[in-house]
Amino acid sequence: MDKDRSWELPDPFLKPGGGRITKKEEWRAQREYYKKLLEERFYGKMPPRPDKLSGERLLTQKIWKDDGLYEKVRIQTGPHGEIRYNVHVFRPVGEGKTIPVIIPAGTFFDEDIAQMAVKQNFSVMSFEIQEAAPDDREKYKEGSCYKAYPGYSWRALAMWAWLQSRVIDWLETQEFADMEKVVVTGHSRMGKAALCCGIYDERAAVTAPAGSGCGGMASLRLNGSRLGEGIGRAERIGVMLHPGNFCYWLLEEMAAYGTADGMAAYRENEIPFDANILGACIAPRGLVLAEGLDDIWINAFGTQAAWLAAGEVYEFLGVPEKCAIHYREGGHEYNVEDWAVVLDFCRVILNGEDKKTNYKIVSNKEVKCGYSWRNPGPKPVESDPKTVYRQKEWSFL
Numbered sequence: 001m002d003k004d005r006s007w008e009l010p011d012p013f014l015k016p017g018g019g020r021i022t023k024k025e026e027w028r029a030q031r032e033y034y035k036k037l038l039e040e041r042f043y044g045k046m047p048p049r050p051d052k053l054s055g056e057r058l059l060t061q062k063i064w065k066d067d068g069l070y071e072k073v074r075i076q077t078g079p080h081g082e083i084r085y086n087v088h089v090f091r092p093v094g095e096g097k098t099i100p101v102i103i104p105a106g107t108f109f110d111e112d113i114a115q116m117a118v119k120q121n122f123s124v125m126s127f128e129i130q131e132a133a134p135d136d137r138e139k140y141k142e143g144s145c146y147k148a149y150p151g152y153s154w155r156a157l158a159m160w161a162w163l164q165s166r167v168i169d170w171l172e173t174q175e176f177a178d179m180e181k182v183v184v185t186g187h188s189r190m191g192k193a194a195l196c197c198g199i200y201d202e203r204a205a206v207t208a209p210a211g212s213g214c215g216g217m218a219s220l221r222l223n224g225s226r227l228g229e230g231i232g233r234a235e236r237i238g239v240m241l242h243p244g245n246f247c248y249w250l251l252e253e254m255a256a257y258g259t260a261d262g263m264a265a266y267r268e269n270e271i272p273f274d275a276n277i278l279g280a281c282i283a284p285r286g287l288v289l290a291e292g293l294d295d296i297w298i299n300a301f302g303t304q305a306a307w308l309a310a311g312e313v314y315e316f317l318g319v320p321e322k323c324a325i326h327y328r329e330g331g332h333e334y335n336v337e338d339w340a341v342v343l344d345f346c347r348v349i350l351n352g353e354d355k356k357t358n359y360k361i362v363s364n365k366e367v368k369c370g371y372s373w374r375n376p377g378p379k380p381v382e383s384d385p386k387t388v389y390r391q392k393e394w395s396f397l
Helices: 024-042 111-119 143-149 156-171 188-198 253-256 275-280 299-315 336-351
Strands: 051-065 066-079 081-092 099-103 121-129 183-189 204-210 286-292 323-328
Touching: 024 156, 024 188, 024 299, 051 081, 051 099, 051 111, 066 111, 081 111, 081 143, 081 156, 099 156, 099 275, 099 336, 111 121, 111 299, 111 323, 121 156, 143 156, 156 183, 156 188, 183 188, 183 336, 188 204, 188 275, 204 275, 204 336, 275 299, 286 299, 299 323, 323 336
Parallel strands: 099 121, 099 183, 183 204, 204 286, 286 323
Antiparallel strands: 051 066, 066 081, 081 121
16 A cells, blocks of 8 residues: 555645644635745746736627627737737626626537526626637737737636736626626536636636536646546646646646656646645635536546645535535537536525535535545534544545
């Protein structure tokens, strides 16, 4: 048995100078420490909110037999207004506040899902990225984000997250958006970007990364399918950041912690953070994960373990109901079932409505895995002996 605890998910309560935080009031400083660490080691440094931003409506029309409204908006921002991109808006007809959902899906957003959301009094902003930050390892440097801010170390995921935040800036000028209920979401690589946006933009009341995998809510250390650790393989950091793959998504030095083929663990245990830290940085705001059990990209085991570990922070802060996950049968997509869960979660924690879908929230009765530490709050009283976690000797990978 391998007793090397460095392969456990890192303890988010450990202070950088030693010891553990013990009070809720200490979490903000701890969170700021991790945000800076992720900026230096993972995402790269992002520019601040620009002073200037405008949004011009290029098209406005009623859709769905006049039950909805579609608008095409042209965002212009950056130091000299050189960053421009389109946002496709789907919202209810008429006045009144809506829950705004921002997603980097461009023109590929499913209109049926947009209609489902609008019927529930959500507005959806689907923005394009190709002009400002192309999803291409060569062309992303030709985008206006890279050119407008040459002194910043950010890579593509951070650029997409930054563009998501600029849509939030625009929403602050719109009467239809309830700015206390902003939701940022995305799928796959855009789920990684949405997670980054939620970490750095506290205006996001809910962050909903779907199928985000490596670089998102899947553990960098622990890897496995729905059947458990080491059974099946999902994308690892060394593979993802290989020069022939997606080396432009995150800081290039992260690739050194993994191998080019990803067939075995390497130095991932030396990374001073993991996906649970990313999720914890959202707390105490809402976090909901939507995942497919047969999705070979997401690292189902590593995602579950990271979600449980992030949930320790939510339990410590007294808001376990704001940390949720939903698994469904099926593969790598963001489908109607996923959206139904995300919208339901938002209605529950933002509007106080009753829960209608079967997403799971953090519970101290969960069988924990991937870590042996616990949050420093009061020790829960277990009523069912079958749910008591018994620490074991891990055979990590």
